[in-house]
Amino acid sequence: MVLTSTPSEKAGLLEKSAVQGRSLWDDARVRMMRNKAAVASMILLAVLVFLAFFGPLLWVHEATEIYRDRVQIPPTLDNWHIFGTDAQGRDLFARTLVGLRMSLLVGVVATAVSLVIGVFWGATAGFLGGRVDQVMMRIVDVLYSIPFIFFVIILMVVFGRNIILIFVAIGAVEWLTMARIVRGQTISLRAMEFVEAAKAAGVSQFSIIRRHIVPNVLGPVVVYVTLTIPAVILAESFLSFLGLGVQEPLTSLGNLIANGARDMEIANWTLFFPAATMMITLFCFNFIGDGLRDAIDPKDR
Amino acid sequence: MIGYIARRLLVAIPTILVIITVAFFMMRIAPGGPFDMEQPMPEQIRQNILAHFGMDQPLWKQYVDYLAGLLRGDLGPSLKFRDKTVADIISEGFPVSATIGLLSISLALMIGGVLGSLAALRQNTSTDFGVVGFATVGIVIPPFVVGPVLSLVVGIYLGWLPSGGLDPRHGMTVERLILPVITLALPQIAIISRLMRASMIEVIRSNYIRTARAKGLSAGTVIVRHAMRSAILPLVSYLGPAAAALLTGSIVIEQVFSLPGIGRQFVFAALQRDYTVVMGVVILYASLIIMLNLIADLLYAALNPKVKYD
Numbered sequence: 001m002v003l004t005s006t007p008s009e010k011a012g013l014l015e016k017s018a019v020q021g022r023s024l025w026d027d028a029r030v031r032m033m034r035n036k037a038a039v040a041s042m043i044l045l046a047v048l049v050f051l052a053f054f055g056p057l058l059w060v061h062e063a064t065e066i067y068r069d070r071v072q073i074p075p076t077l078d079n080w081h082i083f084g085t086d087a088q089g090r091d092l093f094a095r096t097l098v099g100l101r102m103s104l105l106v107g108v109v110a111t112a113v114s115l116v117i118g119v120f121w122g123a124t125a126g127f128l129g130g131r132v133d134q135v136m137m138r139i140v141d142v143l144y145s146i147p148f149i150f151f152v153i154i155l156m157v158v159f160g161r162n163i164i165l166i167f168v169a170i171g172a173v174e175w176l177t178m179a180r181i182v183r184g185q186t187i188s189l190r191a192m193e194f195v196e197a198a199k200a201a202g203v204s205q206f207s208i209i210r211r212h213i214v215p216n217v218l219g220p221v222v223v224y225v226t227l228t229i230p231a232v233i234l235a236e237s238f239l240s241f242l243g244l245g246v247q248e249p250l251t252s253l254g255n256l257i258a259n260g261a262r263d264m265e266i267a268n269w270t271l272f273f274p275a276a277t278m279m280i281t282l283f284c285f286n287f288i289g290d291g292l293r294d295a296i297d298p299k300d301r
Numbered sequence: 302m303i304g305y306i307a308r309r310l311l312v313a314i315p316t317i318l319v320i321i322t323v324a325f326f327m328m329r330i331a332p333g334g335p336f337d338m339e340q341p342m343p344e345q346i347r348q349n350i351l352a353h354f355g356m357d358q359p360l361w362k363q364y365v366d367y368l369a370g371l372l373r374g375d376l377g378p379s380l381k382f383r384d385k386t387v388a389d390i391i392s393e394g395f396p397v398s399a400t401i402g403l404l405s406i407s408l409a410l411m412i413g414g415v416l417g418s419l420a421a422l423r424q425n426t427s428t429d430f431g432v433v434g435f436a437t438v439g440i441v442i443p444p445f446v447v448g449p450v451l452s453l454v455v456g457i458y459l460g461w462l463p464s465g466g467l468d469p470r471h472g473m474t475v476e477r478l479i480l481p482v483i484t485l486a487l488p489q490i491a492i493i494s495r496l497m498r499a500s501m502i503e504v505i506r507s508n509y510i511r512t513a514r515a516k517g518l519s520a521g522t523v524i525v526r527h528a529m530r531s532a533i534l535p536l537v538s539y540l541g542p543a544a545a546a547l548l549t550g551s552i553v554i555e556q557v558f559s560l561p562g563i564g565r566q567f568v569f570a571a572l573q574r575d576y577t578v579v580m581g582v583v584i585l586y587a588s589l590i591i592m593l594n595l596i597a598d599l600l601y602a603a604l605n606p607k608v609k610y611d
Contacts, residue, residue: 142316149549150567150583154327157571234443241445241553242568254445261449261557265457275446282441 028219031295038291045284048277052101061091063098064249072267083273087263092270095251096277102252103278106166106236107229113171114232115225118178123213125179126186127205137183140176148173149238156244163246170235174228181224185217219296226289230282237278253278302602306595313591320587321371321580325364328576354380367580376584377577381570387581394563395585401554401562402547404482409489409543410536416490417497418532422524424502432494439491444550448484448557455480481558485550489543496539501532530604537601541594548586 032038056063060080071089075082083092125136152169159165189195189212198208237254239245241261246252253274260271351357355366370377376387420432455461462476504510505528513523552564559565563582570578 138312142312142319149552150586151324151327153568153571154324154579154583157574158327158330230441237443238445238549238553242556244568257446261445264449264453268453271446271449271453275450278443279441279446283437286437286441 028292028295032291035291035294037287038295041284041287041291044280045288048100048281048284049104052097052104055097056094056101059091059094059097061094063090063094063251065094066090072263072270074267075269075273084267084269086259086270087267092256092273095256096253096274099251099253099256099274100277100281102246102250103233103236103254103281106163106170106246106252107233109167110171110174110232110236111225111228113168114174114178114228115221117172118175119182119214119217119221120209121175122179122182122184123186123209123217126183127190127209127213129187129190133183137180140179144176149235152235152239153242153244156239163250166236166239166245170232173235174232178221178224178228181220182217185220186213189213189216223289223293223296226285226292230285230289233278233282233285253281306599309595309598313588313595316591317584317587321368321584322364324580324583325367325576326360328574328579329360329363354378371584376581379575379578381573381575381578387577390566390578391563391581391585394561394566397560398548398551398555398562398564401478401481401485401560402544402551404478405486405489406540406543406547408482408486409493412486413490413493414497414533414536417494417499418501418524418529420494420498421501421505421532429498432498436491436495436498439487440495442487444484444488445553445557447487448480448554451480451484452558481554481560484557485547485554488550489546492543493536493539496535497532500535501528504528504532534601534605537597537604540597540600541590544593544597545590548589 067085067089069089070079070081070085072087073081073085075084081091081093083096086092086095121136121140125133152173155165155169195208195212198212203211233253236245236252237257240252240254241258243258245254256274257271257278260267260274264271348357355363358366367377376391379385379387379390382390416432416435420429423429462479505524510523510528513527514520518527548564551562552568554560555562555565556568563585567579567582569575570582
């Protein structure tokens with residue numbers, strides 16, 4: 001967090017705070033908006049998301065359409081093959097958009113899976129404490145020492161390359177750190193007065209976890225989520241690169257990169273565009289995540 | 302200390318047992334088996350093959366037999382390579398993977414450590430921004446992009462180095478290892494330089510460093526003798542996760558550069574339903590990760606007088 005700000009900005013802040021109290025989240029928003037890299041990343045990411053979800057509907061070429069007479073042509077404005085075409089003669093721009101859509105989808109859904117498991121596991125362990133906490137966190141420790149990617153590979157081989165399974169498998173791998181973060185936060189929250197008050201008022205433990213603990217650990221969780229999404233996208237691409245991820249006719253950026261790597265000696269653009277799209281996307285998530293961390297918890301740098 | 306090691310190893314045993322059990326049954330419920338061929342073979346031959354590998358027994362019996370074999374140190378025969386045992390396959394592939402992994406982590410620790418320290422000592426200068434920028438790029442670009450691009454540019458366009466593949470006749474030569482090692486090390490260099498930077502910044506602000514400066518020690522002595530020693534502690538605790546990341550990364554690296562390592566054999570074996578090879582590799586990697594985590598923790602305790610295990 002850069003602590004320099006122009007006098008006028010400072011005055012603006014002071015004036016605002018004199019008029020009305022500002023919550024933690026207002027503060028965070030102000031700090032976030034001052035972080036240029038994070039704001040630029042949010043705008044760029046919004047554009048990418050829009051392109052990924054609406055682009056394929058609007059673009060002149062279908063991602064699956066095969067032009068037999070236009071195999072592996074370099075990027076050109078003729079016929080609007082602005083990213084060129086691939087080894088089967090399909091428009092690479094359309095395929096990149098569809099691939100990006102799949103990668104984003106996997107990123108969000110698998111992260112949601114890890115979020116649900118991690119938050120409830122961590123919150124329960126941290127809140128109940130004692131022996132339950134010990135057993136639950138020991139399980140997390142044990143799971144940490146398992147080479148998960150091997151299990152994901154076995155899963156993919158065993159059950160076929162099913163998209164739902166990819167979501168669940170990757171989500172099930174990524175929840176461990178989430179559980180640790182949430183547990184740490186919960187333990188410090190448990191001693192707070194409002195939790196004591198709720199306990200004294202006879203609120204059930206489950207309700208306390210749901211109503212008081214979960215909302216209050218949201219900050220660090222949001223930060224970790226924005227950093228988990230790119231990790232998940234990478235994990236899925238890793239599987240796709242090995243030929244174990246999503247299957248044709250569906251495609252993801254990892255798939256496209258794998259094909260591009262195979263064809264790169266004759267058609268390097270088939271590697272370049274999907275790889276660049278993926279890197280830009282991951283950059284955005286990382287900058288947003290870093291920005292959020294600085295905004296929500298400025299002392300933690 | 303010895304009690305601590307004993308307890309850690311005691312926890313490791315059930316962990317590995319769980320891993321073995323899950324992997325064993327997961328492979329077996331898979332549709333298809335190692336002996337499914339393009340053309341169906343006569344039933345009698347099929348039965349004979351299954352009986353040869355003990356696969357005509359009930360599943361629980363096979364599981365018990367497998368565990369008994371493990372206790373004798375026997376990983377069993379490969380189901381796909383007629384004349385090879387799992388131990389043969391692992392001992393062929395493991396040296397390749399281990400060499401690449403060790404070289405990568407050494408490279409990453411050296412370069413990452415130096416870059417991180419430089420950035421911390423010149424905080425908020427262009428050096429610092431350069432290192433942080435490089436670290437972000439290194440984390441974001443996946444090895445399966447770096448690998449192909451490097452082998453395309455350095456190997457094919459420039460023709461400086463062989464673009465990939467270990468020639469079995471020449472074994473591992475230096476120039477064939479350079480690109481895979483760099484590719485595998487790059488994300489680790491990025492992570493380690495970030496860790497080093499953060500911890501170095503914290504250390505050089507601490508009181509004992511100010512004292513060391515105040516009593517007139519040279520800048521170099523202060524940094525190398527005093528600051529570095531405690532700044533590398535977070536790196537030591539990162540070694541465990543780094544080992545896991547390297548093992549995962551090597552699967553891709555071996556694929557990209559067509560190296561005959563163990564990660565490549567694992568993917569091949571899983572696709573071919575070579576149950577015993579898959580199990581062997583999973584057990585090897587799980588034990589490695591557990592051992593490396595333990596070593597990292599012990600090293601941490603040895604270097605940090607504040608931590609004591611008992």
